[in-house]
Amino acid sequence: MTPSSSIASRVACIELNAPPVNSLGIALRRHIVDSVRAADADPQVAAIVLIGTEKAFSAGADVSEFGTPLQFETPMLRDVIAALESCSKPVVAAISGVALGGGLELALGCHARVALASARLGTPEIQLGLIPGSGATQKLPRLVGAERALAMMLTGQPLTADELTASGLLDRVVPQDLWAAASALALELAQADFPLSRARDRSVNADAARAAVSEALARFNARQRAQPAYQALLDAVQASALPFDAGMQRERELFLALMQSPEAAALRYQFRVQRESGKLPPSLSAESRDFDRVAVIGAGTMGSGIAIAALEAGLQVCLLEQSGEALARGSARISEHFVARVKAGKVDAAKAESLQGRLTATLDWSALQSVDVVIEAVFEDLAVKQSVFRQIDAHARADAVLATNTSYLDIDAIASVTSRPQDVLGLHFFSPANVMKLLEVVQGRDSAPDVIATGMALGRELKKTPILCGNAFGFIGNRIYNAYRKQCEFMLEDGAWPEDVDRALTDFGFAMGPFAVADLSGLDIAWRMRQAGAATRDPRERYVHILDRLCEMGRMGRKTQAGYYTYTDGKASPATDEVVRGVIAQASAARGIERSPLSAETIQRRALLAMVNEAALLFSEGVAHRAGDIDVVLVNGYGFPSWVGGPVHWARTQPRDLLEQELDRLVAANGFGAVRATPAMLDHLLG
Numbered sequence: 076m077t078p079s080s081s082i083a084s085r086v087a088c089i090e091l092n093a094p095p096v097n098s099l100g101i102a103l104r105r106h107i108v109d110s111v112r113a114a115d116a117d118p119q120v121a122a123i124v125l126i127g128t129e130k131a132f133s134a135g136a137d138v139s140e141f142g143t144p145l146q147f148e149t150p151m152l153r154d155v156i157a158a159l160e161s162c163s164k165p166v167v168a169a170i171s172g173v174a175l176g177g178g179l180e181l182a183l184g185c186h187a188r189v190a191l192a193s194a195r196l197g198t199p200e201i202q203l204g205l206i207p208g209s210g211a212t213q214k215l216p217r218l219v220g221a222e223r224a225l226a227m228m229l230t231g232q233p234l235t236a237d238e239l240t241a242s243g244l245l246d247r248v249v250p251q252d253l254w255a256a257a258s259a260l261a262l263e264l265a266q267a268d269f270p271l272s273r274a275r276d277r278s279v280n281a282d283a284a285r286a287a288v289s290e291a292l293a294r295f296n297a298r299q300r301a302q303p304a305y306q307a308l309l310d311a312v313q314a315s316a317l318p319f320d321a322g323m324q325r326e327r328e329l330f331l332a333l334m335q336s337p338e339a340a341a342l343r344y345q346f347r348v349q350r351e352s353g354k355l356p357p358s359l360s361a362e363s364r365d366f367d368r369v370a371v372i373g374a375g376t377m378g379s380g381i382a383i384a385a386l387e388a389g390l391q392v393c394l395l396e397q398s399g400e401a402l403a404r405g406s407a408r409i410s411e412h413f414v415a416r417v418k419a420g421k422v423d424a425a426k427a428e429s430l431q432g433r434l435t436a437t438l439d440w441s442a443l444q445s446v447d448v449v450i451e452a453v454f455e456d457l458a459v460k461q462s463v464f465r466q467i468d469a470h471a472r473a474d475a476v477l478a479t480n481t482s483y484l485d486i487d488a489i490a491s492v493t494s495r496p497q498d499v500l501g502l503h504f505f506s507p508a509n510v511m512k513l514l515e516v517v518q519g520r521d522s523a524p525d526v527i528a529t530g531m532a533l534g535r536e537l538k539k540t541p542i543l544c545g546n547a548f549g550f551i552g553n554r555i556y557n558a559y560r561k562q563c564e565f566m567l568e569d570g571a572w573p574e575d576v577d578r579a580l581t582d583f584g585f586a587m588g589p590f591a592v593a594d595l596s597g598l599d600i601a602w603r604m605r606q607a608g609a610a611t612r613d614p615r616e617r618y619v620h621i622l623d624r625l626c627e628m629g630r631m632g633r634k635t636q637a638g639y640y641t642y643t644d645g646k647a648s649p650a651t652d653e654v655v656r657g658v659i660a661q662a663s664a665a666r667g668i669e670r671s672p673l674s675a676e677t678i679q680r681r682a683l684l685a686m687v688n689e690a691a692l693l694f695s696e697g698v699a700h701r702a703g704d705i706d707v708v709l710v711n712g713y714g715f716p717s718w719v720g721g722p723v724h725w726a727r728t729q730p731r732d733l734l735e736q737e738l739d740r741l742v743a744a745n746g747f748g749a750v751r752a753t754p755a756m757l758d759h760l761l762g
């Protein structure tokens with residue numbers, strides 16, 4: 076219970092109530108400072124509690140103020156915190172919901188902290204290309220030790236108050252009655268005869284700080300090395316061993332420099348476009364249909380992954396297969412997943428059992444009568460999917476939403492075999508479906524707005540980032556990835572080896588290079604698709620035969636211990652072997668190309684330009700509804716470095732003339748049939 080009056084039993088309650096998440100914009104900052112000063116001056120008041128809403132104590136600095144003068148309008152967050160610290164009466168933070176970034180720093184400025192066990196506390200600044208800028212880099216090491224502080228700030232992932240109980244960050248953790256616990260502690264502090272304790276007055280063990288910093292540095296991965304915020308974080312924590320004000324000064328300098336960095340600008344952009352991407356255009360505004368029972372048809376890797384995601388979201392799941400054997404394999408895969416989660420301590424056994432208890436496995440199509448959403452996840456073949464959809468049409472309830480999980484196929488061709496194409500949509504999950512965040516929600520010609528709204532809502536329920544796409548070959552992601560991969564194959568013919576391309580692109584920040592990815596997913600899938608497309612391919616088109624030759628030699632990728640690379644005990648050879656080099660050199664010779672090495676920069680620019688060109692083409696066709704959606708897809712599903720923002724954001728940072736000239740050259744070299752996005756299309760894409 077929170078008192079509605081501002082003073083109860085001599086404890087002043089300062090409520091933070093700036094929906095939706097109490098971000099610390101100028102109005103809220105003023106409110107806090109004014110309220111603290113008033114309470115400090117009020118002789119009726121003995122102590123103060125700062126309390127937020129059920130959803131949020133505070134989600135931190137107002138990101139929408141970044142880059143505007145409002146961010147620096149006083150009182151700035153530092154001033155607010157200084158007002159708390161200099162208050163002559165104890166101030167207690169009562170934390171429910173989230174306390175993130177500046178929100179946590181606000182709490183660290185209080186004399187004590189009480190949290191609901193379910194509250195989540197953390198410093199996500201690193202995900203915005205920043206370090207905490209209002210004291211967390213100095214105060215967390217003082218409260219929880221440098222090692223734990225660094226771990227929290229490097230991951231940016233919040234921890235629950237429950238997990239932080241004994242950390243030193245929180246004075247009390249309570250299951251409920253937050254106000255009662257916080258006001259009781261506030262009065263205790265007011266009545267105690269020792270001085271008020273402040274995080275800033277503690278000291279840091281300099282040796283421990285140095286050790287934690289050098290250990291973290293030694294463990295840096297490529298993504299951390301590529302982003303300046305990680306090194307800055309180490310520098311700031313190192314400075315926590317200095318006197319407090321000197322450390323704060325260092326934090327400030329580092330923070331302000333990062334604010335200007337291109338990486339932080341790109342990550343802020345991603346923050347914005349990720350949130351926009353969930354919103355449907357007005358033409359599609361409709362209520363989602365209700366759903367809590369889902370059927371997944373096909374218990375292969377994809378189907379079981381989708382079933383796991385749905386079970387973990389608390390939905391009832393019916394897994395349907397053709398053969399008892401396949402069903403048993405799928406069910407076993409699902410229970411192995413939950414066993415592993417329990418073993419890893421990610422979920423407790425009772426919870427896992429109750430989630431898994433919502434699964435039924437069946438061979439009986441009539442089970443579809445009771446489900447709200449059907450997700451077909453069978454083999455990627457149009458005829459196979461159409462025959463499954465005829466069965467679905469015969470058995471599913473009249474108001475059920477019917478989804479096909481496909482990466483390339485035409486949703487309309489699948490919907491057309493049913494009597495209700497308006498209820499059909501595509502849901503393109505990424506593998507492993509229970510892990511990958513991206514979900515392409517594909518709108519067919521006839522998909523009804525409430526069916527699309529249901530697809531988006533289901534995506535959110537499964538904790539995914541759903542992106543609306545038009546029904547075109549490869550949708551957004553695979554269409555752009557194909558253009559990129561094709562360009563990388565051209566570069567092999569032109570003079571690069573697979574490891575040159577992969578290294579240049581991982582150096583750029585991609586999670587993996589395209590040839591390592593191809594080996595991992597298996598070259599045979601692409602080979603089959605190429606064979607299927609051979610009949611319609613124009614012989615004048617620039618077509619790179621390297622992958623086909625490798626497959627003909629039985630080199631299908633990791634699964635055969637050889638593809639572009641050779642694998643020993645699952646580890647790739649650092650360079651391609653002579654056999655592969657021979658195949659590549661032959662391909663170059665057959666096209667009359669005299670091979671010459673490509674610089675890392677050339678490789679990076681050609682790969683990115685190919686993406687930008689395709690992005691402009693598909694955007695002009697309406698396959699993506701917002702340019703930002705394209706960047707969300709590439710970052711969340713294809714390992715594009717988030718700190719570069721995505722291909723569209725990257726293109727916006729390039730001089731336009733150069734972009735046009737390079738595109739001219741690139742598309743000319745791509746040969747017959749290559750389509751260049753027009754300047755008008757680029758204008759449309761880049762805004």
Ligand code: T1G
Pocket residue numbers: 095096098131134135136137138139152173175176177178180199200203205206207208209350351
């Ligand atoms: N500033 C402004 N708006 C914010 C915001 C923020 N910090 N956090 C969320 N929103 C908006 C968001 O845009 C959306 O708006 C709505 O709130 C709901 O968000 C000095 C440098 C709190 C866990 O990085 O992690 O503090 O779309 O859809 O899934 O060191 O939002 O409705 O118009 O995400 O329930 C650090 C980021 C800032 C927190 C809620 N803080 N936010 O998740 O809803 S840097 C963060 C989140 C900083 C100091 C510094 C999540 C959430 P709209 P949502 P949700």
